[in-house]
Every structure is written in structure tokens, then in C-alpha cells.
Amino acid sequence: MEIVQTKNNHLYKEGGEKEYGCICKNCGTKFIFQEHEGCVPRCIDPKPEQCTIHCPNCKQIIRYSECTELKSKEDNFAFHRVW
Numbered sequence: 001m002e003i004v005q006t007k008n009n010h011l012y013k014e015g016g017e018k019e020y021g022c023i024c025k026n027c028g029t030k031f032i033f034q035e036h037e038g039c040v041p042r043c044i045d046p047k048p049e050q051c052t053i054h055c056p057n058c059k060q061i062i063r064y065s066e067c068t069e070l071k072s073k074e075d076n077f078a079f080h081r082v083w
Helices: 073-082
Strands: 019-023 030-034 052-054 061-063 068-070
Touching: 019 073, 068 073
Parallel strands: none
Antiparallel strands: 019 030, 019 068, 052 061
């Protein structure tokens, strides 16, 4: 067998990955991350309440539901602009 081209289309949903903007309640650090960078449970359709991310500064655990989903470039720009 010879693999000519490897694709991982099954790993990503239509339209790309979700992106989140978050502000840590513990230290106030503001950061943006993509869905795969956090801890996502291995189930068919995980809810934001089940997914977590660690603050890059103080390592506080934050749920995706506490963060803002950035659905477009305008949302991303607005999140940057607030601070």
C-alpha cells in the first residue's frame, strides 16, 4: 500500500475551528485561543460547559462557557479593541 496524500478532513468542522476570547477572573489576563488548544472531552458533541482551558499566566482553570466565542473577524477585532 502506498499513501499518496494524507488529509485530516474528519478532524475539523465545516468553516474551521471555533475561536474563543477569554479574560481570567483570577489574574485578569486576556487571551484568545482556538478550540483544540484546551481540554475537550472525547465525546461526539461536547458542550462548552464540559471543555476547559488553563490561563496562560496563573494556570487557573476556565470553562469555555465563561469565554466569548469569536464567530467572525469583526468579533476578534472588537475583543482586541476593548483593551
